[in-house]
Amino acid sequence: MSTKNNLSRRGFRKAGTLGALGLAGVAALQQQARAAAQGATPTPPPYGTDQGGMDHSAHGGNMTTGDVDTTSPGTFDPMKYLTHFDYGKVSTLENGQTLREWDVFAGDKEIEIAPGIYFPAWTYNGQVPGPTFRCTEGDRLRFNFLNGGAHPHTIHFHGIHSPSMDGVAPLLQSGESFVYEFDAKPFGLQLYHCHTPPLKRHIHKGLYGTFIIDPPGGRPPAKEMVMMMNAFDTNFDGENEVYAVNTVAFHYAKHPIPVKVGELIRIYLVNITEFDPINSLHLHTGLYKMYKTGTRLDYYEYTDMMMLSQGERAVLEFTLEHPGLAMFHAHQSEFAELGWMGFFDVQE
Numbered sequence: 001m002s003t004k005n006n007l008s009r010r011g012f013r014k015a016g017t018l019g020a021l022g023l024a025g026v027a028a029l030q031q032q033a034r035a036a037a038q039g040a041t042p043t044p045p046p047y048g049t050d051q052g053g054m055d056h057s058a059h060g061g062n063m064t065t066g067d068v069d070t071t072s073p074g075t076f077d078p079m080k081y082l083t084h085f086d087y088g089k090v091s092t093l094e095n096g097q098t099l100r101e102w103d104v105f106a107g108d109k110e111i112e113i114a115p116g117i118y119f120p121a122w123t124y125n126g127q128v129p130g131p132t133f134r135c136t137e138g139d140r141l142r143f144n145f146l147n148g149g150a151h152p153h154t155i156h157f158h159g160i161h162s163p164s165m166d167g168v169a170p171l172l173q174s175g176e177s178f179v180y181e182f183d184a185k186p187f188g189l190q191l192y193h194c195h196t197p198p199l200k201r202h203i204h205k206g207l208y209g210t211f212i213i214d215p216p217g218g219r220p221p222a223k224e225m226v227m228m229m230n231a232f233d234t235n236f237d238g239e240n241e242v243y244a245v246n247t248v249a250f251h252y253a254k255h256p257i258p259v260k261v262g263e264l265i266r267i268y269l270v271n272i273t274e275f276d277p278i279n280s281l282h283l284h285t286g287l288y289k290m291y292k293t294g295t296r297l298d299y300y301e302y303t304d305m306m307m308l309s310q311g312e313r314a315v316l317e318f319t320l321e322h323p324g325l326a327m328f329h330a331h332q333s334e335f336a337e338l339g340w341m342g343f344f345d346v347q348e
């Protein structure tokens with residue numbers, strides 16, 4: 001099959017690298033993920049056999065084959081991104097305030113979004129999503145931004161700050177730089193992205209990232225991870241062909257995320273998906289507390305399913321009681337089948 005940008009949404013599914021998941025496929029998939037987690041060679045799912053009276057022989061495989069390159073220099077490892085927080089270069093201002101400083105550049109780069117499928121991305125610091133910046137409410141933040149890409153770009157941060165620091169203007173031409181500086185507030189789960197028109201193209205190309213402002217006293221200790229729901233329009237027809245959390249289709253299905261029974265898990269969940277009105281996260285085998293935008297500690301919804309429009313985010317907290325593989329995925333089945341699905345490997 002073609003590995004460059006000639007895949008239509010339907011063609012991508014028919015091509016068989018990503019295909020129907022289907023209820024009958026789930027058990028086989030769990031088996032496969034468990035084997036992968038244990039370092040064994042995954043056994044192919046029993047397609048073409050009669051499953052519950054239905055013939056699945058025409059469905060093809062149930063996820064991508066092979067794996068993306070996560071080890072060569074400059075490649076993106078979704079497992080490392082998941083738990084990596086960038087606190088910047090820290091110093092103290094004369095008034096006693098903590099200053100955190102980051103160097104950020106925009107640049108053009110081809111990235112692997114599924115095994116053998118490359119996307120001509122626009123990136124912050126060479127990765128999609130960009131680094132997860134982290135600070136505490138009240139810190140002074142300084143971002144030294146250089147546009148090293150071929151197109152005009154900016155960084156627009158969500159949160160409270162002066163319009164002069166909002167990343168809407170000036171638009172920075174190739175080679176130009178700008179310093180964004182403001183105080184971190186309010187605490188919560190923020191995001192940043194390019195704000196150059198046409199926005200849908202500049203965002204969708206990969207210029208976005210997560211930005212966490214911790215409350216002054218922090219949150220309770222937990223196993224923390226960042227999940228950015230994103231998608232890629234590989235043939236530029238205004239529809240996405242590949243969906244994921246953290247860029248690589250099915251990565252956490254092939255590499256289940258290890259967690260422990262009973263440990264507190266906290267997910268910083270952001271939806272940056274372009275072209276589709278909403279995205280969602282459904283958790284199997286447990287429910288989570290959902291703190292919308294993470295701006296309050298005393299109010300949450302208790303559920304296993306929530307949806308976010310583009311730009312919305314939520315902090316999810318939960319524990320899993322039962323060992324085994326706990327699935328999570330977009331409840332838009334099509335998104336799940338095109339890559340937005342994974343597992344937690346819950347261990348005793």
Ligand SMILES: [Cu+2]
Nearest residue numbers: 153194196202
């Ligand atoms: Cu841009």
